[in-house]
Amino acid sequence: MIVLQLLVTNPVEISPLTKYLDEIRDIANSEKDTSEPQEVPQSFDIFNTLPYELRQQIFSLLPLSSVLALRAASWSMHTTQLPEKSWKARLEYDLPxxxxxxxxxxxxxxxxxxxxxxxxxxxxxxSQYRSDKVDYIPGLANRRRIWMVCEDIKDMYHETLAERAKSETSQV
Incomplete structure (x- = not known):
């Protein structure tokens, strides 16, 4: 019954998601309202010994939530700039x-x-349904499920197109 509920729940209009989106916006906007300078921690930061480019490479290998957590934990990583385009691309890649x-x-x-x-x-x-877990948001889990299925279909379609193009060029 729970799986059926997941499959029929609206993946676009998700009222429980609104609470989280409002929280994210509030968190992001609360800082814009204050102009308090941040204090540089006096503790040793191992990441400070790494070259800037290596710190950026570390970010490129981590999932989004880990990037945010690492920036929160390390002053050196916090001050390492994330290129705007790659940050947006990462956000869209990790949470499409x-x-x-x-x-x-x-x-x-x-x-x-x-x-x-x-x-x-x-x-x-x-956003993930598991039979051992009951605290998922059905609409969000359904949206993620649909998105992943669509990604699989897209990949199969592109593979078919590539095979067709390859066979057409080999016949010429």
Whole structure:
């Protein structure tokens, strides 16, 4: 019965998702309202010994929620700039089915990034149906399921097109 509910739940109009989106927007906007300078921590930061390019490479290998968590935990990583285009691409790659957050700036103070990281991780968890778990959001889980199926279909379609093009060129 639960699986059936998941399959028929509207994947676009998701009222429980609104609470999370409002929270993300509030977190992001709360920092814009204050202009408090951030204090540089006095503790040793191992990431400070790494070259800037290597720190950016580390970011490119981590999922979005881990990037936010690392930026929240390390001052050196927090001050490492994320290129705007790659940040947006990463957000769209990691959370394509959560298009409502694509336009929200998720970078800011370490405190902000820590809160955002927790919220993003929670949303990722609530977007996955598992039989041993009951705290998922049905509409969001359905949206993610549909998105992943569509991605699989797209890949199969492109493979078929490539095979067709290859066979047509070999016949010429």
């Amino acid at each position: 089915w959560l298009w409502e957050v694509h336009g929200i700036d998720l970078t800011g103070s370490q405190k902000l990034e820590a809160r955002l990281s927790k919220t993003i991780v929670e949303l990722e968890g609530k």
